[in-house]
Amino acid sequence: MYEATMEYINGSPAPKLALGALILLAYAHESLKMDDLLHALAIEMEPFKYDSTLLVDPDTLLSACCGLITFEPETKLVCLVHILYCT
Secondary structure, eight states: OHHHHHHHHHTSSOHHHHHHHHHHHHHOSSOEEHHHHHHHHTEETTTTEEOGGGOOOHHHHHHHTTTSEEEETTTTEEEEOOOOOOO
16 A cells, blocks of 8 residues: 555656655654644755745645555644554
8 A cells, every 4th residue: 555655646647745744844843833734845955945936735745646645634734644554
């Protein structure tokens, strides 16, 4: 299931966006709000700078991540989905 989702993300139009979000959420030391995550994803690494043209809307990010992240509108927090798979 995880492998198929990652293959889908890598073949999508925005794999860099999705993988960037997943990495930021996995390594964040505290919960991230949607606006904070979107702005963090608009930072280019080479050269290191903020680029407002890279801002996307929340629905685009949620779609790019193929259900691996959730957004809570009340708190504005974005979280990784924790999936338990048993056979």
